[in-house]
Amino acid sequence: MKKLLISLAVLLPASAFAAANNVGSCGLGSKVFEGQKGIAPQVLAVTTNGTFGNQTFGITSGTLGCSQDGVVTSAWKTAMFIDGNKAQLARDAASGQGETLDALAALLKIDAQDKAAFVSLTKARHADIFASVDSADSIATQLKAALQSDARLAKYADAV
Incomplete structure (x- = not known):
């Protein structure tokens, strides 16, 4: 038992x-x-x-709906990080700086040359991404959508 x-x-x-x-x-x-x-x-x-x-x-x-070119991702780490840091992440994204936002960028493996664009995107789309600060799932879904909508950052969306 x-x-x-x-x-x-x-x-x-x-x-x-x-x-x-x-x-x-x-x-x-x-x-x-x-x-x-x-x-x-x-x-x-x-x-x-x-x-x-x-x-x-x-x-x-390559049968049963499976593909041979799939990428193994660990989006659950991102989801758990967002869930444990929702409020601070929202504050950091609103200001465009902070340890939590830096940690999320590192977790998503944002390249150094793309980090400024990532920070800018999270700040510009703050109202959409953090519309429901109580829901980590909503934040992750909106963050993924925001990344997908940006040609430069779309490659990071699968990590969310």
């Missing part, structure tokens, strides 16, 4: 970011549970993929 509770304590916070990461994005599980939203379908899709080992097959063969 203790192991179950510990497992749930670890998995539940991580599941809040599962939708943003699109964990079951290919494999048989993604096909069976396609279009369904929420934690349960995502967990079932991943479990289906793991049980049958089909996601590995899909990636190596």
Whole structure:
């Protein structure tokens, strides 16, 4: 029983970011549970993929909705950072400077030559990005949209 509770304590916070990461994005599980939203379908899709080992097959063969040219990203780190630093990040973005904004730029692997454009974008689009300071998901979604809308910074959007 203790192991179950510990497992749930670890998995539940991580599941809040599962939708943003699109964990079951290919494999048989993604096909069976396609279009369904929420934690349960995502967990079932991943479990289906793991049980049958089909996601590995899909990636190596380019089938089951998988591609062979995919990029492994760690957007969950960004989501967790945003969640833990929402208020300070909003303040730093509004002023166009600060440790939290610098840390986010580093986490997104913003190149030195693009950092000024990143800071400028977060300041200019502050009202859109931080419209809901209480929601890390909303901030991440809006930040990603802002990055995608900028030709120079669009390459960093997948890290959000």
